[in-house]
Amino acid sequence: MFVGHYTEVPEKDTGFEGVTIRWLVSPKLGAKNFAMRYFVLRKNSEIPIHQHDWEHEIFIMRGEGVITNGKEEYHVKAGNFLYxxxxxxxxxxxxxxxxxxxxxxxxxxxxxPEDEWA
Incomplete structure (x- = not known):
């Protein structure tokens, strides 16, 4: 078992202005099935529309934002979850x-990323 606090995990640049990521759980800790990431977007920053061949499960922790699939926009806030x-x-x-x-x-x-593997 591993117990940590998100503030103890380095905040890394994502390549998008105003957007950071913390890799909370990854294969580096021994996780074989899932990785858990903590994103922070500053006001008006964004992660542009993209897609992958894997699913995402998302839980909004703080603030408000817009999630889009390019056709529809969803206004989300703390407490919302998405698939x-x-x-x-x-x-x-x-x-x-x-x-x-x-x-x-x-x-x-x-x-x-390679540095999140054991």
Whole structure:
């Protein structure tokens, strides 16, 4: 078992201005099936629409934002949860000072950076 606090995990740049990620659970800790990430988007920052061949499970922790699949937009806030099926386009935009969410993905080589592997 491993117990940690998210503030003890390094906050890393994502390549998108105003967006950071913390890899809370990854294969580095021994996770073989799933990875858990903590995203923070600063006000008006965004992750553009993209897609992958794996699903996402998301839980909004703080703030408000917009999630889109390119056709529909959903205004979400703390307490909302989402399921993004494999290959569905998805993008995120922060509406408040910070928009923070947990995102769970499968522990697949193509989804996780090399430094998060054991």
């Amino acid at each position: 993004v099926p494999p290959n569905e386009p998805h993008g995120y935009k922060a509406l408040t000072d910070t928009f923070e969410f947990l995102c769970i993905i499968p522990a697949k080589k193509e989804a996780i």
